[in-house]
Amino acid sequence: MSETGVDALPAHPLLKNDYASEWLGIELLKVDDGHATITMKLRQEMLNGFGIAHGGMIFAFADTAFALACNPHTGSADTITVASGVDINFLKPGIPGRTLTAVADRRQQQGRSGIYDIQIFQSVPGAEDEVLAEFRGRSRTVPKPS
Template sequence: MTETPHHPALVGDRVARWLGVTLEAAEKDHARIRMTLGEEHHNAFGMAHGGVVFAFADCCFALTCNDPASDGSTLTVASGVDVNFLSGTRAGQTLVAEGRLVAAAGRSAVYDITVTTDDGTLVAAFRGRSRTVAVKGA
């Protein structure tokens, strides 16, 4: 029997809950999530709003750059991102975001997040830069 993945960064994440994010994989420097697009996620052109795709990729970024086994003494946050939207979507499609570490140096790192439809069509390429900081009081 496969254990259901867990990530503390999803606890209390209201945006991920609104998006309908489901966690498929969570380990150090790697995460995979999915969501099904509803009408509420689409713009006036009938495609997923860019902000929704960005938020979905950003959720994956947070899960990828924060180790689910962390002791809570540090937090890794975004210091900058670039996103390229490559194809449109339609309501009812499932999106999958997968994130991986590209490079790390000290407290800074670069991660790539790909957002695809469940049939493999690339919707967006997201590159995130992160910084790890100490959690006050931890």
């Protein structure tokens, strides 16, 4: 088992060789068809020069939830689903040491194209979690690269 506990994650073929998610320390809480919930702790090496979460770290975290929701947890022999475009809105600064949670949900699926919304929450000591960012992903299912 790795230091981050990634080896203990519930089975999802996408995580088998996902070294970025392992480095982020992502934990998979729930995955269903069109849905994923993940968490991670905001560590010092994820901060920018202002001492708050680097936007790229928040984006990568949300992108992992997006990928998990897009791709079946049973795997696919022939196809993968990837981002065709995304938008992210940062609403609050990410505070070091807090736990982040991303909740990804499919909104629409038409043929090979889909739309997913991902909310990123931040824990707040003694209060309810707050929305840190909103991410909307557009997906496209394509043949697996050979």
